[in-house]
Amino acid sequence: METAIPLDAVDRRILHALQADGRMTYDVLASQVGLSSSAALRRVKRLEEAGVIAGYVALVRADRVGLSLTAYLNVRLEKHTETHKRNPMDLFRAAVQTWPEVVECAALTGEMDFLLRVMVQDMAHYSRFIMETLLKHPSVQDCKTSFVLDHVKNTTALPV
Numbered sequence: 001m002e003t004a005i006p007l008d009a010v011d012r013r014i015l016h017a018l019q020a021d022g023r024m025t026y027d028v029l030a031s032q033v034g035l036s037s038s039a040a041l042r043r044v045k046r047l048e049e050a051g052v053i054a055g056y057v058a059l060v061r062a063d064r065v066g067l068s069l070t071a072y073l074n075v076r077l078e079k080h081t082e083t084h085k086r087n088p089m090d091l092f093r094a095a096v097q098t099w100p101e102v103v104e105c106a107a108l109t110g111e112m113d114f115l116l117r118v119m120v121q122d123m124a125h126y127s128r129f130i131m132e133t134l135l136k137h138p139s140v141q142d143c144k145t146s147f148v149l150d151h152v153k154n155t156t157a158l159p160v
Helices: 009-020 026-033 037-049 088-096 123-134
Strands: 069-077 102-107 114-120 140-147
Touching: 009 026, 009 037, 026 037, 069 088, 069 123, 088 102, 088 114, 114 123, 123 140
Parallel strands: none
Antiparallel strands: 069 114, 069 140, 102 114
16 A cells, blocks of 8 residues: 655645646636645646646546446455465456446455446346346356435545
């Protein structure tokens, strides 16, 4: 695990502002955080080079592109035995990278091994993903699904 980068109050104000609007100009950013434009630019470049700012993206509304169903899947894998050439966890981790329906995957402690956030068009799309992809993976032993009824809070901003 990488160590945290020390951030001062100005760095935190910059991160708050950019998380709210990553397309703002350096002039606007500078006025919001109390710096000159050149100082704001230097701070942002330093945060980028340190890996604090990992990149910039467009946030796409799922419903506007036909992805109206979100599901969270708890996945349990078969246990690793000496007869396996590759660890089932490694096989699953590699496979998940190729499944476009999976927009987030986290390894867990406890009864289940992974939590997947899956976004699909509808129940038929979900069923195809489960039956033709997930459950056909040789490492998958079991999965349990919960469907999202309402998005109560959905943010990409971190509490810095």
